[in-house]
Structure formats: C-alpha cells, structure tokens
Amino acid sequence: MSDVIDTLAGIEPGSPLDAIRNGRLQARTHAQASYDSLFKPLTEADASKLERIAVACFVAGLHGRPEMEAFYGTALAEAGAPAAWKGAIAAAVTAAKGQGPYGHYPKGPLSAEDKAGPVFKIGAAERAALGARLAAAFEHTHMLVFHPRDAAPPYLQALVDAGWSTTGIVVISQLVAFLSYQIRVVAGLRVLKARPA
Amino acid sequence: MSDKVISTPPHVEPVVFTRDMLDWLPWLEPMAEQELTARHMAGLVDAARAKSAYFRLLVRDPEVLEHRTKTDKDIFYNPEAGLPRAERELAAAATSRFNGCIYCASVHARFAATYSKRVEDVDRLLDKGVDTDLDARWNAIVAASVALTSTPITFGPEHVDALRKVGLDEASIVKACRPLMASFKVPRRVIEVTEWPMTESGKIQKHVLKARLAGSGESLIGATG
Numbered sequence: 001m002s003d004v005i006d007t008l009a010g011i012e013p014g015s016p017l018d019a020i021r022n023g024r025l026q027a028r029t030h031a032q033a034s035y036d037s038l039f040k041p042l043t044e045a046d047a048s049k050l051e052r053i054a055v056a057c058f059v060a061g062l063h064g065r066p067e068m069e070a071f072y073g074t075a076l077a078e079a080g081a082p083a084a085w086k087g088a089i090a091a092a093v094t095a096a097k098g099q100g101p102y103g104h105y106p107k108g109p110l111s112a113e114d115k116a117g118p119v120f121k122i123g124a125a126e127r128a129a130l131g132a133r134l135a136a137a138f139e140h141t142h143m144l145v146f147h148p149r150d151a152a153p154p155y156l157q158a159l160v161d162a163g164w165s166t167t168g169i170v171v172i173s174q175l176v177a178f179l180s181y182q183i184r185v186v187a188g189l190r191v192l193k194a195r196p197a
Numbered sequence: 198m199s200d201k202v203i204s205t206p207p208h209v210e211p212v213v214f215t216r217d218m219l220d221w222l223p224w225l226e227p228m229a230e231q232e233l234t235a236r237h238m239a240g241l242v243d244a245a246r247a248k249s250a251y252f253r254l255l256v257r258d259p260e261v262l263e264h265r266t267k268t269d270k271d272i273f274y275n276p277e278a279g280l281p282r283a284e285r286e287l288a289a290a291a292t293s294r295f296n297g298c299i300y301c302a303s304v305h306a307r308f309a310a311t312y313s314k315r316v317e318d319v320d321r322l323l324d325k326g327v328d329t330d331l332d333a334r335w336n337a338i339v340a341a342s343v344a345l346t347s348t349p350i351t352f353g354p355e356h357v358d359a360l361r362k363v364g365l366d367e368a369s370i371v372k373a374c375r376p377l378m379a380s381f382k383v384p385r386r387v388i389e390v391t392e393w394p395m396t397e398s399g400k401i402q403k404h405v406l407k408a409r410l411a412g413s414g415e416s417l418i419g420a421t422g
Binding site for chain 2: 020023024025026027029030031033034037038041042046062063064065098099100101103105106107108109110113145146148149153156157160164165166167169170171174177178181183184187188191192194195197
C-alpha cells in the first residue's frame with residue numbers, strides 16, 4: 001500500500017524500493033501513523049491543523065526540498081489557510097535559510113568547536129501576517145533545524161509567552177523531529193532510486 | 198497542568214562527549230505518574246518508561262509518541278533487514294556527534310561500543326569528531342550520516358557508491374545465507390567480483406582470487422561479519 005513517503009519519493013508498488021521498504025514494515029507503517037497522528041490529530045486544543053501545516057511548510061522550505069514544499073504547500077491551501085500565510089511563510093524561509101548544524105557547546109573543552117550562526121528573529125510583516133503563536137513556533141523551529149545544541153530554557157519561555165501550552169510545545173517539537181526524519185528518508189530514497197544497484 | 202518553563206535542580210552539565218549515562222532533566226513539566234491513563238500507557242509502549250521524565254513529557258501527545266517509538270524500535274532493533282545493530286548505533290552516534298547533542302550521542306555511543314566491541318574507535322569518534330579515521334566501512338557510514346544530517350542535506354550518489362563499495366547490503370546477503378548453509382560456510386565478508394577467473398576446463402581459479410584478495414588490503418582472518 002502506498003503512503004506519503006512513497007508519494008514524495010516516487011516509489012511505485014512492486015518496485016525494488018517498495019520491496020526494500022517492506023523489509024522494514026514496522027518503520028514503514030509507523031512513519032505513516034506518525035504523519036497521521038500529527039496532521040490528523042484527535043484534538044486541536046494545543047496546536048491546530050493549520051498551525052501544524054504552516055510549521056511543516058517552514059521546515060520543508062528550510063531544507064530547500066521542492067517536493068516537500070509542494071506537498072505541504074498544497075496541504076496549506078487545501079486546509080483553507082489565510083491568504084497572507086503563503087507569502088509570509090515564503091518570506092520567513094528566505095530570511096531564515098542557512099547551513100547547519102551550528103551552535104555553541106557548554107563552556108569547556110568543546111568550546112573550541114563552537115560554530116557561530118544566526119538566531120532567527122521573524123520579521124515584523126511576517127509576524128503580523130502569521131500571528132504571535134506561529135511567529136514564536138517558527139523561531140523555535142529554526143533553532144531545532146539549524147542549531148539544536150543551542151537549546152535552552154529561553155527558547156521555551158518564548159513559546160509559553162506566545163500562548164503555547166506545554167503539550168503544544170511537545171507537539172510542535174515532535175512535528176519538527178518527524179519532518180526532519182521524513183525529509184531525510186525521502187531524500188535518501190530518491191538518491192537510491194536514481195542509483196540502482 | 199502548568200504551562201511554564203521549570204527550573205532544574207542543581208546538577209553538573211556534561212561538557213564533553215561521553216559514553217556515560219547522563220541525567221536528562223526536563224525544562225517543561227512532564228506528566229505525573231498518577232495522571233497516566235490507559236491511553237498514555239499505550240503511548241509509552243513500554244510500561245517501564247512511566248518512570249522516565251523524558252517519556253512522561255513526550256507522552257503529553259500519546260499517539261505521536263507511540264508511533265515515533267514504534268518507528269524508532271524498528272529502525273534500531275529489527276534484526277531482519279539492514280545493518281548490524283552496532284552500525285545502526287554508530288550512524289546515530291555520528292549524527293549526534295555532528296549536530297552536537299551530547300545526550301543523544303552518549304546513548305548511541307554506548308550501544309555502538311557494546312555491540313561492536315570497538316570501544317576505542319567509538320571513543321575516538323566522540324573525542325575527535327566525525328572526520329576521525331575509523332576504518333573504510335565505518336568511515337563510509339559516518340560520512341553518509343553526516344551528509345544526511347546536514348541542512349540542506351548533502352547526501353548523494355557518491356555516498357551510496359561509497360557504502361556499496363565497503364559492502365553495505367553484505368549484511369543482508371550474509372543473513373540470507375544463514376538458513377541455507379552450515380554455520381562454518383556462512384561468509385564473514387562478501388566481496389563483489391565482476392568476473393570469475395576460470396581455468397580452461399571451466400573451474401574457478403581460487404589461487405587467483407586469493408592473490409587478488411592479498412593485494413586489496415582486505416583480510417579474511419579476523420574479519421567480522
């Protein structure tokens with residue numbers, strides 16, 4: 001049965017990559033179930049579907065993967081997002097894009113490996129279009145994607161201040177983690193598809 | 198439910214990569230054990246995880262945690278398809294060493310060392326970083342992990358070629374042999390050849406294969422499979 005990862009990687013039923021994925025049926029099934037539980041949640045009390053899709057669009061954009069941007073961009077439009085979101089997300093992606101991972105270590109022997117890089121602050125126009133909650137979620141997402149070793153309580157405090165519940169912060173962070181996984185599985189499968197044994 | 202950042206009790210923050218067990222402390226309130234319902238227990242998958250603050254925080258969304266956990270377990274534990282456990286853990290340790298998570302690196306490095314028994318190599322990866330020289334096969338696995346961890350992703354056909362060259366897929370070939378062969382006949386290494394050196398009467402010239410092997414830097418003695 002084909003799933004979202006098959007769709008994104010262009011895997012046909014009965015193909016060699018389909019067989020490889022079936023060799024890891026649990027991973028295949030539960031990656032799809034992870035997608036379903038994140039994007040078709042039982043409750044939207046802590047993070048709405050629209051917010052989740054908007055974060056997904058941002059993560060896809062930060063990774064510069066056209067297939068992922070198209071997929072989640074379509075989902076955003078179909079979910080009925082406000083018209084201004086598409087442009088605001090695109091502007092945020094342009095401003096936030098970079099090269100990771102970078103960041104700082106706790107002071108000590110690893111400080112020699114500290115690698116400086118930007119801490120993303122969303123622009124005023126994008127904040128106005130997306131609202132305080134999504135603006136804070138994007139700033140948190142950028143840290144997780146590009147410089148996770150800088151994680152610190154103030155990043156979480158900013159989310160709380162913007163109105164995110166503890167559960168909502170867990171959901172958004174899990175979402176970014178899942179997308180990082182999904183994007184990499186799809187990227188890897190696409191390379192394998194173009195390079196048959 | 199308290200929606201706030203919580204302060205951690207006094208503790209020593211790790212400042213180097215290590216295989217030691219580290220204390221992970223939450224900055225957000227985990228659920229209390231007595232709050233956990235049947236739905237939460239299903240999300241935890243292993244009941245023992247109710248004792249862990251890490252899992253009691255993530256179980257705030259039980260369905261997401263359940264499917265993440267089951268995906269993760271298949272990726273690391275399923276012995277049926279793919280790399281030996283040691284090399285799955287190596288790939289994860291390299292990923293964490295590269296993105297800088299001292300906590301995740303400690304877990305995967307510990308397992309990589311336990312399953313591979315190559316404690317010094319794992320420690321060198323932790324101490325020197327992902328550019329350190331381990332051996333051809335581990336270098337290829339580490340390089341592929343780094344390319345996949347980078348954002349944007351730099352994983353490409355050259356990584357696939359490098360992995361195939363050091364024998365990835367070999368594990369599944371060896372596994373396929375096990376039910377078919379006496380244990381002493383199951384190969385410990387698999388080396389690809391494009392054509393067999395044959396005698397005029399149509400037999401494989403084993404001495405030619407041995408000579409090639411001797412010149413390739415590969416060794417059959419002490420090989421691990």
